[in-house]
Amino acid sequence: MRITKKLIVAGIVSIAATGGAVYATAAYASEASEASESAVAAVAPKVTAEQAIGIALKQVPGSWVSELDFDSRGKQADTWELELTKGTERHEVDVDATSGKVTKAQVDQNDDDQNDDGDDGDDD
Structure with a gap:
């Protein structure tokens, strides 16, 4: 037992x-x-790519999106970085991926055709 x-x-x-x-x-x-x-x-992100595009297009009416990137910034707020083109202008717009607020709106002239001095870089 x-x-x-x-x-x-x-x-x-x-x-x-x-x-x-x-x-x-x-x-x-x-x-x-x-x-x-x-x-x-x-x-x-809370704000989708499509929503970020809509926000950026409202910021720069009549433009088209030529570039879209998502930037995960660690401790800082994640951001959608967009490049828009309107005529000869290039617009850089950053949209907060959490709130949808525009955190950067910068305009640069598209200098591809602006500084055409006839020199194509060839030393003929």
């Missing part, structure tokens, strides 16, 4: 240890899943 009690106690301890290991593995998997979900949520 002592052997039976020892086997029963050993079996219960073994099951408890196995159950604890399974629980620990399940808890770890759950935490890893939550961490990856929060990482994805942290990366996904």
